[in-house]
Every structure is written in C-alpha cells, then in structure tokens.
Amino acid sequence: MAMNLTRRNFLKAASIAAASVPLSKVAAKAESGVVKAPLVAQGSFKDTQTAVGGVCEMCFWRCQLVGKIRDGRLIKLEGNPKSIDNGESICARGNAGVKLLYDPDRLKYPLKNVGKRGAPKWQRISWEEALDTCASKLKAVQEKYGSKGIAMFPHGSTASYPMNFFEHTVGTPNVSEASFFQCRGIRDTAYLATIGMPPGENVDMPNTKVMLLIGDHFGENIHVSHMKRYLKGLENGAKLIVVDPRYSASAAKSDIWIQIKPGTDTAFLLAIMNYLIQNEKYNADFVDEYGEGFDEMAEGIQEWTLEKAAKVCDIQASQIKEVAELLAANMPNVAIHPGRHVSWYGNDFQRQRALACLTGILGAFGVKGGFVPPKGPKGLAKVKWPSGDEEAEAIHHEEDIYPFSPPGTPTDLIRNAAIEGEPYPIKGCVVWGQNPIQTIPNQPMTIKMLEQMDFVMCVDVMPTDITMYADILLPDTSYLERYDYIKTGTQWNFADEQQQYIAPRMPLVAPGFERKESIYITNEIAKRMGYGDKIPVQTQEEMINKRLAPLNLSIESIRAEDGIHLQPGQDPYGDLELDIVFSSEDLEDYDFPAIPTYIPVEEPPAGFMRLLYGRSPVHTFNRTMNNAWLLAECDSNPVWVNDKLAAKLGLKEGDTVSFVNQDGVKSRTNTTVKVTPGIRQDCVYMYHGFGTMNKEMTLGHDKGVDDTSLITKLAVDPETGAHGMRNNFVKLIKVS
Ligand SMILES: Nc1nc2c(c(=O)[nH]1)N[C@H]1C(S)=C(S)[C@@H](COP(=O)(O)OP(=O)(O)OC[C@H]3O[C@@H](n4cnc5c(=O)[nH]c(N)nc54)[C@H](O)[C@@H]3O)O[C@H]1N2
Ligand SMILES: Nc1nc2c(c(=O)[nH]1)N[C@H]1C(S)=C(S)[C@@H](COP(=O)(O)OP(=O)(O)OC[C@H]3O[C@@H](n4cnc5c(=O)[nH]c(N)nc54)[C@H](O)[C@@H]3O)O[C@H]1N2
Ligand code: SF4
Numbered sequence: 099m100a101m102n103l104t105r106r107n108f109l110k111a112a113s114i115a116a117a118s119v120p121l122s123k124v125a126a127k128a129e130s131g132v133v134k135a136p137l138v139a140q141g142s143f144k145d146t147q148t149a150v151g152g153v154c155e156m157c158f159w160r161c162q163l164v165g166k167i168r169d170g171r172l173i174k175l176e177g178n179p180k181s182i183d184n185g186e187s188i189c190a191r192g193n194a195g196v197k198l199l200y201d202p203d204r205l206k207y208p209l210k211n212v213g214k215r216g217a218p219k220w221q222r223i224s225w226e227e228a229l230d231t232c233a234s235k236l237k238a239v240q241e242k243y244g245s246k247g248i249a250m251f252p253h254g255s256t257a258s259y260p261m262n263f264f265e266h267t268v269g270t271p272n273v274s275e276a277s278f279f280q281c282r283g284i285r286d287t288a289y290l291a292t293i294g295m296p297p298g299e300n301v302d303m304p305n306t307k308v309m310l311l312i313g314d315h316f317g318e319n320i321h322v323s324h325m326k327r328y329l330k331g332l333e334n335g336a337k338l339i340v341v342d343p344r345y346s347a348s349a350a351k352s353d354i355w356i357q358i359k360p361g362t363d364t365a366f367l368l369a370i371m372n373y374l375i376q377n378e379k380y381n382a383d384f385v386d387e388y389g390e391g392f393d394e395m396a397e398g399i400q401e402w403t404l405e406k407a408a409k410v411c412d413i414q415a416s417q418i419k420e421v422a423e424l425l426a427a428n429m430p431n432v433a434i435h436p437g438r439h440v441s442w443y444g445n446d447f448q449r450q451r452a453l454a455c456l457t458g459i460l461g462a463f464g465v466k467g468g469f470v471p472p473k474g475p476k477g478l479a480k481v482k483w484p485s486g487d488e489e490a491e492a493i494h495h496e497e498d499i500y501p502f503s504p505p506g507t508p509t510d511l512i513r514n515a516a517i518e519g520e521p522y523p524i525k526g527c528v529v530w531g532q533n534p535i536q537t538i539p540n541q542p543m544t545i546k547m548l549e550q551m552d553f554v555m556c557v558d559v560m561p562t563d564i565t566m567y568a569d570i571l572l573p574d575t576s577y578l579e580r581y582d583y584i585k586t587g588t589q590w591n592f593a594d595e596q597q598q599y600i601a602p603r604m605p606l607v608a609p610g611f612e613r614k615e616s617i618y619i620t621n622e623i624a625k626r627m628g629y630g631d632k633i634p635v636q637t638q639e640e641m642i643n644k645r646l647a648p649l650n651l652s653i654e655s656i657r658a659e660d661g662i663h664l665q666p667g668q669d670p671y672g673d674l675e676l677d678i679v680f681s682s683e684d685l686e687d688y689d690f691p692a693i694p695t696y697i698p699v700e701e702p703p704a705g706f707m708r709l710l711y712g713r714s715p716v717h718t719f720n721r722t723m724n725n726a727w728l729l730a731e732c733d734s735n736p737v738w739v740n741d742k743l744a745a746k747l748g749l750k751e752g753d754t755v756s757f758v759n760q761d762g763v764k765s766r767t768n769t770t771v772k773v774t775p776g777i778r779q780d781c782v783y784m785y786h787g788f789g790t791m792n793k794e795m796t797l798g799h800d801k802g803v804d805d806t807s808l809i810t811k812l813a814v815d816p817e818t819g820a821h822g823m824r825n826n827f828v829k830l831i832k833v834s
C-alpha cells in the first residue's frame with residue numbers, strides 16, 4: 099500500500115516505526131514446539147553459578163547474556179547459549195561490561211553540584227533531597243515557561259520511560275534523541291518515504307550473492323548477530339562491494355573497493371541506476387508491479403552517465419560499470435545495505451532514497467539475499483504514560499520546516515531556542531543516558547545552552563562530559579543490575595525454519611551503592627510534580643510482566659526457560675506488501691526533489707582536509723572510555739593521514755599532532771599520526787568518542803582527541819533536520 103505522507107500521518111507512522119519492538123494488538127499465542135537448549139549449569143570455576151537473562155547494553159544491539167557469578171560478584175559475561183541471535187558470542191565491549199559494573203569511578207550516590215556548571219564540586223545528598231530538588235526546579239520552569247520550557251536529551255533503554263513521561267504527560271515536544279538526529283533518523287524517514295517502512299539493518303546477508311556497503315564499516319562497527327550475518331555471507335561466497343574513501347575493515351575484505359570522494363555517493367548510485375535502466379538490466383516486472391513514478395525517475399536521472407558520475411566521485415567510470423554489472427548479474431538476490439549512522443553531509447536523505455530505489459529496480463525486496471524485514475514476535479502490550487493537559491507543536495512544525503523529520507525535535511532548534519529565547523525560552527534540561535557534549539555538533543553552542551538553563555539534571559552511570567554540567571546528578575543502575583528492556587527478534591541467519599525470541603533484561607547482580615532504576619526515579623519526580631495519579635507502573639518488573647501478559651509469559655516463566663523464550667517463527671521471505679516510490683509527489687509538495695537527487699557538498703578550503711570519523715571496534719563512543727579492559731586494547735584515536743599527503747606535510751608515522759578546524763577551533767588534546775595509503779588525500783579519519791574532558795574518568799580522561807570538538811559546523815538535512823557532521827575541515831599541527 100502507498101503511504102500517504104501528510105505530515106501527521108507521516109509522524110504517526112514514524113513514531114510507530116520508531117518503536118524498537120513490533121507491537122500489535124493481535125496476541126500471538128506462545129506455542130509449544132519451542133526449542134529449549136540446555137544451559138551450561140556450571141562454569142569452569144568451583145562454586146561459580148550462572149545467572150540467566152542478561153541483555154547487553156555496552157552498545158544498542160542488545161545481545162543476550164549469561165553471567166558467571168562467584169561470591170555474589172559477576173566475574174564473567176558470556177553469550178547466552180540459548181540465544182538464536184548472538185548465540186554464545188559477544189564482542190570485546192560486551193565482555194568488558196564487568197569492568198563497567200565495578201568501575202570505581204561509577205556514580206554511586208545522588209550528587210549536588212555546589213560548584214559551577216562545567217567545573218563541578220560534588221556534594222553527596224539523599225535521594226529525598228535530590229528528587230525534591232529535581233521536581234521543584236522542573237515544576238518552577240514549567241510554571242514560568244510552560245512544559246515546552248523543558249528539554250530532554252535521552253538515549254538507551256532506561257530513558258524510554260522518562261522520555262514518555264516528559265513528552266506525553268508533562269507535554270514537551272523538545273525531546274531530541276541522538277540516535278535519530280545524529281544517527282539513523284534519516285535512514286528511517288527516507289525509507290519510510292520510499293517504501294513505507296524503516297529498513298533496520300534488514301538485509302539477508304547470509305544468503306546473498308552480492309553485498310553493497312556505502313560507508314558501513316563492519317568489523318569496526320560491530321553488532322554481533324549482524325556481523326555473523328555478514329561473515330556468513332562472505333563465507334558462502336557473496337561478492338562484497340565497499341564504497342568508502344578509506345580502506346576500512348570491510349574494504350579490506352571486499353572484491354571491489356570504490357575509494358569515493360566524500361559526500362558524492364548519491365551521484366554514484368544515480369549513475370548505477372541510470373546505467374541499469376538505459377541498458378535494460380533492471381527488474382522491469384518488479385518495477386511494473388510495485389513501482390510508483392519509475393518513468394519520472396528514469397528520465398530525471400538520465401544525465402547521470404558513468405563518465406559524469408566518475409568525475410564527480412573522483413573514481414573510474416569502469417568501476418561504476420563493474421558494480422552495476424555485478425548487481426545486474428545477481429539480481430534480485432543482492433543486499434543493498436541501508437546503513438546505520440547516516441547523518442553525514444546534510445544531503446543524506448537523498449542518498450538513502452537512492453539506496454531504497456536501487457533496491458527497488460533490482461527487485462531485491464522480500465527475496466532471498468535481498469531486503470528482508472524480520473517477522474518478529476507480536477503481541478507485547480504497550481505500557482504508556484497517559485496524555486497530560488498540554489500539547490505543544492514542535493518548533494519545526496510550527497515553522498513548517500523539516501516535514502520528514504523523525505520523532506522529536508532537531509537538536510539545534512532546541513539549542514537555538516534556549517540561547518535566543520525565541521520562539522520561546524527553554525530553561526529546564528533533563529539528560530538521561532546521552533552525552534550531548536560529545537554527541538551533538540558544535541560544543542560551544544551546547545555549553546551555552548546548558549549555561550543559560552535554570553536547572554540541569556543528568557541521570558547516568560558514569561561521570562562523563564555532560565555530567566559536568568549537571569546541577570543534580572543521579573546514579574542509574576547499569577544494564578547488569580536491572581530489569582528493563584524486552585529484546586525480541588528472529589534467528590540471525592534468516593533460516594528457512596525460523597524461530598522468534600523474547601528476552602526481557604534481568605539483573606545478573608543486585609544494584610550496588612544507592613543506584614536506582616529509572617522507573618523509581620521518574621515516578622518519584624512525577625509524584626512531586628503533581629502527576630502521581632498518572633503513574634502507569636511502579637517497577638520495571640511490573641512493567642515487563644504487564645507487557646508479557648498478553649503472550650501468557652512472565653519474568654518467572656522466561657527465567658525458567660533460561661532467560662529466553664523461543665517460539666516458532668514465519669517464513670521470512672515473500673508476501674512483502676509495499677509500493678516503491680521512485681518519484682514522490684509528497685516530497686514535491688514540500689518543494690523537495692521528487693526523485694533522488696545529488697546535492698554537492700562543500701569542498702575543503704585550501705590547506706584543509708575533511709574530518710571523517712567512525713567506530714573503534716573495541717569502544718562504544720564515550721560510554722566505554724573509562725573501561726580498563728578496553729583501554730588496554732585501545733587508548734587513543736590516531737589520525738589516518740594519506741602517505742603522500744603526510745610526506746608533503748612533513749609528518750611521519752607516530753608523530754604527535756593537534757588539530758585546528760575551519761573556524762579556528764583547536765583540539766584540547768593531541769593524538770598520533772597513522773600514515774597510510776588507505777585514505778584519500780582530501781580527508782583524514784579518526785575514531786569518535788575519545789578525549790573526554792571529565793577528570794573524574796580517571797582512566798579515560800584526555801585520552802586521544804575529541805572529534806566532536808572539531809565539528810563546529812552543521813550541515814542540516816533540509817527534509818529531516820538531522821545533523822550532517824562531515825562538513826568540517828582540519829589542519830594538523832605537528833607537536834613533536
Ligand atoms: N562526532 C560524532 N558525533 C556522533 C557520532 C559520531 O560518530 N561522531 N555518532 C552519532 C551516533 S551514531 C550516535 S548513536 C550517538 C550516540 O550518542 P550518545 O547516546 O550520547 O552516546 P554515548 O557516548 O553512548 O553516551 C551515552 C551516555 O549514556 C551513559 N550511559 C551508559 N549506560 C547508561 C545507563 O545504563 N543508564 C544511563 N542513565 N546512562 C547510561 C554514558 O555514560 C554516556 O554518558 O552519537 C552521535 N554523534
Ligand atoms: N564497535 C562499535 N560498533 C558500533 C558502535 C560503536 O560505537 N562501536 N556504534 C554503533 C552505532 S550507534 C552505529 S550508528 C553504527 C555506525 O556504523 P556505520 O553505520 O557503519 O557508520 P558510518 O558512519 O557509516 O561509518 C563510518 C565509515 O564511513 C566512511 N565514510 C566517511 N565519509 C564517507 C562518504 O562520504 N562516503 C562513504 N561511502 N563512506 C564514507 C568512513 O571512512 C568510515 O569507514 O555502529 C554501531 N556499531
Ligand atoms: S555487539 Fe557487543 S557491545 Fe553490542 S550488545 Fe552485543 S556484545 Fe554488547
């Protein structure tokens with residue numbers, strides 16, 4: 099069915115799609131026929147017990163865990179052998195969760211800042227005082243400025259309950275999730291506008307013949323079951339095409355590596371599509387049946403000859419042809435990966451549309467090896483905060499901009515409003531599991547925003563950059579100490595005999611010190627703000643049991659199943675009902691290009707290189723920056739510099755450098771140089787998430803360079819309001 103993209107419908111669809119678990123009113127009955135793998139009852143140590151039901155959150159993939167417990171202490175984490183997702187595998191970060199749990203620098207008690215924001219002096223206070231202060235300060239902001247005077251920056255599973263409270267019951271639209279506006283929001287909305295659903299990472303890599311990765315750097319970006327799918331595909335002989343200006347871990351495994359000029363991928367994709375169409379090497383039957391506006395697109399992209407794109411992308415025309423031919427020869431069993439972190443250049447909605455359209459002309463939807471949405475368990479109940487009295491439009495909707503935005507408000511609009519007081523003041527700030535200082539581009543503006551607030555509260559597990567700006571800092575339980583999220587999904591390998599799983603997170607150990615779970619914290623603040631009668635649940639356990647009830651499941655029943663409930667699944671292939679909107683009237687109505695369109699990005703000024711960044715395989719941004727085991731693996735983020743460029747700049751491998759960007763902003767710390775032919779001369783590259791400025795992170799403090807500090811310029815995506823961060827340019831300054 100076609101999606102009617104009026105703004106309200108779009109938002110509705112977007113927020114439904116944004117929920118991370120499939121929700122349906124139809125309760126799928128838990129059936130017998132469940133496969134039950136026996137758990138390893140004992141570890142190799144005497145007196146070691148195995149606790150089941152762990153769900154990792156060292157990153158947001160949420161692998162299923164068991165914990166080895168001795169004398170009440172967690173000594174080791176392993177993949178839950180019953181898992182049909184990650185299985186017994188976990189990554190380095192997953193393993194190192196033990197060191198987060200017992201990190202001596204972790205937040206232990208509620209703290210009050212008796213110093214300054216940014217230069218805090220902490221005083222330990224009681225929960226009573228902390229909660230009273232948070233509630234009275236937020237209430238005061240609400241009374242003076244209205245609910246929209248409160249902004250919230252959430253991320254992670256403990257943030258969803260308070261986010262729902264602030265958005266829905268308190269009624270502020272000023273909520274900004276990093277995972278949308280700085281990460282994957284554009285992907286989800288571009289696919290929603292093209293195929294009516296967000297794509298997840300749902301390509302059938304194990305069974306594909308060709309994988310096309312645009313910038314995805316698997317092996318550095320690590321999500322265990324996703325990696326398993328990717329590696330299985332390679333093992334099964336799939337051809338790998340990697341498009342990346344850098345010789346990434348994926349490029350190193352590729353059959354074809356396209357060392358593209360940064361920011362030009364859409365031109366590359368348009369030329370592939372044009373070539374396939376001109377040479378009648380596309381899936382015409384599929385396009386006829388499911389396509390909308392194909393002829394308009396075909397006509398509109400005719401200018402994109404191989405030669406023209408080759409020039410724009412600074413690659414060989416023959417390479418584009420080779421890629422197009424390989425895709426055509428193997429269609430429809432090709433995996434065009436939708437990517438994940440896609441907020442790059444402010445022209446990203448167009449690139450994501452092009453990826454969806456390319457998948458369409460190859461007929462690669464719902465088929466083996468193509469784009470295959472998993473059919474996960476349905477029927478979990480929703481538990482939500484009820485609506486409050488206030489309901490304000492988000493700033494961008496009032497101003498009629500960014501009609502294709504993901505749910506929430508673009509961060510820069512919240513920040514600008516707070517700083518300017520226009521269209522209205524924003525004076526209360528709740529940060530819950532996000533580190534806006536390192537996550538959102540333009541730190542000086544973020545700091546300005548924080549400084550003008552009447553009140554800032556943070557709920558975190560560690561002292562990080564953002565917690566330095568809190569007035570009240572509250573210690574959350576870690577993912578190893580709490581019930582919360584229900585992870586659901588299907589077998590990792592898209593096997594014919596599909597199964598589904600339901601794995602609620604259960605604590606592996608009891609919470610230490612005075613750490614409290616987010617439902618307690620939220621409810622206590624809610625009561626004190628006068629919303630006591632609206633509280634939907636009292637504890638995380640109650641929440642999970644309520645959600646599981648329609649399926650006749652409970653925490654106890656699933657614990658008895660070794661922490662994971664399995665049930666028969668559905669054939670993943672076929673019966674995919676979608677229309678592929680090649681040319682979109684809805685987009686045209688808003689004066690955006692109806693067909694995927696290449697929009698050039700700013701070139702580096704003379705003497706500057708474009709700053710690119712990505713993932714360290716053993717860190718998750720700043721959130722692992724104080725982890726002793728992970729720092730032992732990697733404690734800095736050397737900057738990749740092309741070998742010829744290095745020679746011109748007089749730089750050698752291992753030299754120490756600092757940075758200055760196009761706006762004259764200097765890096766606070768230094769890093770070393772990695773000289774390599776594996777990166778273009780017009781850009782440099784480093785891992786994101788290093789160089790934290792909080793000295794309370796006694797191990798991670800000042801290790802490496804904070805890439806975000808150099809990202810002062812935003813390239814805002816006009817359709818979605820998301821932040822492109824790769825339009826910043828640096829010079830290297832040799833220190834030694
Ligand atoms: N320059 C630059 N910016 C980026 C990116 C980039 O590559 N480069 N990547 C973007 C992407 S893809 C993403 S997803 C975002 C991620 O952005 P964030 O979500 O802000 O990233 P983290 O560094 O993980 O910060 C999360 C915060 O949550 C805290 N935390 C960890 N566990 C818990 C918990 O159990 N409870 C609570 N309350 N807090 C917890 C951590 O200590 C940390 O302070 O950043 C985006 N921003
Ligand atoms: N180990 C580990 N794994 C993680 C995370 C983590 O922190 N640590 N974070 C998780 C999260 S939240 C996310 S969103 C994902 C992000 O992982 P991905 O979605 O794979 O992230 P990208 O930003 O696409 O990847 C960065 C790559 O893009 C390349 N690149 C830069 N500019 C361009 C360009 O113009 N064109 C092309 N084609 N390539 C370009 C860079 O050289 C680099 O190799 O990773 C997830 N996995
Ligand atoms: S990929 Fe690694 S860090 Fe992420 S959830 Fe899985 S084990 Fe944890």
Ligand SMILES: [Mo]
Nearest residue numbers: 277281282439
């Ligand atoms: Mo992300």
